[in-house]
Amino acid sequence: MMNKVPVILISGFLGSGKTTLLLRLLAHTRQIPLRAAVLMNEMGEYDVDGAIISEEMPDVTVEGLLEGCICCSKKSELAGALHTLLSQEPDLIFMETTGVANPEQVLEELRSPLLANRLYLVHSISVVDAELFHEYNSRFTADKELVRTLHGQLRTADFIVVNKTDAASSREVKKVVKSIRKHNDTAKLQTTAYSQVDLEPLLEPVLARLSVAANPEQVPQPAPVQAQPADAVATSIPTTGKEIRRPASMFRSTAFKVISAHSHSYSYDPNQPDSFSRLESVTLHQYSSQPLEKQRLENFLTGLGSSLLRAKGYCVLPQEGTMLLQFSGNHFEWQSTALPVSQGYVTLIGEQLDKTFIADQWEQCFVSL
Numbered sequence: 121m122m123n124k125v126p127v128i129l130i131s132g133f134l135g136s137g138k139t140t141l142l143l144r145l146l147a148h149t150r151q152i153p154l155r156a157a158v159l160m161n162e163m164g165e166y167d168v169d170g171a172i173i174s175e176e177m178p179d180v181t182v183e184g185l186l187e188g189c190i191c192c193s194k195k196s197e198l199a200g201a202l203h204t205l206l207s208q209e210p211d212l213i214f215m216e217t218t219g220v221a222n223p224e225q226v227l228e229e230l231r232s233p234l235l236a237n238r239l240y241l242v243h244s245i246s247v248v249d250a251e252l253f254h255e256y257n258s259r260f261t262a263d264k265e266l267v268r269t270l271h272g273q274l275r276t277a278d279f280i281v282v283n284k285t286d287a288a289s290s291r292e293v294k295k296v297v298k299s300i301r302k303h304n305d306t307a308k309l310q311t312t313a314y315s316q317v318d319l320e321p322l323l324e325p326v327l328a329r330l331s332v333a334a335n336p337e338q339v340p341q342p343a344p345v346q347a348q349p350a351d352a353v354a355t356s357i358p359t360t361g362k363e364i365r366r367p368a369s370m371f372r373s374t375a376f377k378v379i380s381a382h383s384h385s386y387s388y389d390p391n392q393p394d395s396f397s398r399l400e401s402v403t404l405h406q407y408s409s410q411p412l413e414k415q416r417l418e419n420f421l422t423g424l425g426s427s428l429l430r431a432k433g434y435c436v437l438p439q440e441g442t443m444l445l446q447f448s449g450n451h452f453e454w455q456s457t458a459l460p461v462s463q464g465y466v467t468l469i470g471e472q473l474d475k476t477f478i479a480d481q482w483e484q485c486f487v488s489l
């Protein structure tokens with residue numbers, strides 16, 4: 121039987137700190153050294169998080185599944201993407217879901233015969249934003265699908281990272297932990313800022329398994345958490361080639377366009393007619409030859425109010441050059457990048473986004489010469 125490759129699944133709501141954790145894990149695996157590969161799932165049309173990883177860890181193979189969630193619209197492509205990564209023979213695969221993905225569906229897919237004979241799950245990690253956990257929970261109570269997703273992210277985890285404790289009071293952090301425990305009272309849980317968790321125990325089962333594979337006479341280690349059944353029928357799987365994505369309307373003369381809108385939805389369930397989540401993503405492209413002004417962009421995003429949950433992308437600025445923009449929980453983060461980005465873009469994720477207004481406001485972010 122072929123050696124199975126360990127998988128660590130990272131889920132958690134928008135902006136909670138999944139990529140921050142993944143970067144730490146990748147830095148640690150590189151030190152060991154383990155050859156890690158990443159499956160990155162993004163709701164927008166660009167792989168912003170994949171680009172961040174590629175910049176910091178150019179040796180790590182990243183396969184991106186974009187414009188949809190691997191728990192629903194991209195579920196059929198999951199096996200192909202994982203097999204593309206498997207062809208690189210990594211020691212370990214990290215999977216980061218979108219912030220609105222329900223890991224329950226992903227885990228179900230990993231248990232399918234197509235994947236169960238090649239992979240085994242070591243950890244399902246859920247990252248929680250301590251600052252916004254309760255706000256999101258009360259805000260989305262009417263959105264049954266999203267509530268199911270938020271709870272699914274907690275239920276499936278064997279390790280929960282309560283992150284962003286620097287942005288929440290200690291009283292709030294305690295309340296968050298108490299609420300989480302109502303959904304999952306068995307997972308290991310760590311409170312932290314910037315996803316600074318103890319990495320060694322997380323990777324211990326992977327190292328144990330690898331050392332057994334290298335020295336088969338050793339006594340096998342206990343089965344990893346939620347380990348999958350050993351054997352399954354091998355089936356041929358279509359692979360997705362790595363795609364360099366280009367905006368469809370790249371050659372339009374219009375300077376700035378709202379290119380795409382993606383609604384997060386699951387396949388229709390007649391028993392749950394109201395179970396539709398209205399979260400969507402919109403990607404804005406920096407087509408203009410006129411300079412993009414940082415302050416105007418910040419004002420525009422803040423002006424969208426509570427309808428905007430998350431924004432991220434690369435902006436080409438007149439003074440600073442290309443910068444990575446991150447917006448979550450009303451906080452902006454700008455970071456210089458050496459990535460060769462010829463045309464900037466910003467992906468917005470939110471609820472009931474007013475696209476006409478957004479297109480107009482985006483246009484106002486460019487300084488008229």
Ligand SMILES: Nc1nc2c(ncn2[C@@H]2O[C@H](COP(=O)(O)OP(=O)(O)OP(=O)(O)O)[C@@H](O)[C@H]2O)c(=O)[nH]1
Nearest residue numbers: 134135136137138139140219283284313314446453
């Ligand atoms: N204040 C604060 N900011 C954090 C912390 N952890 C991460 N961030 C910032 O929050 C933003 C989002 O972090 P990510 O790691 O990209 O979050 P994510 O869960 O991958 O986000 P999605 O891409 O929406 O899925 C970035 O600007 C991070 O630098 C934290 O503990 N405290």
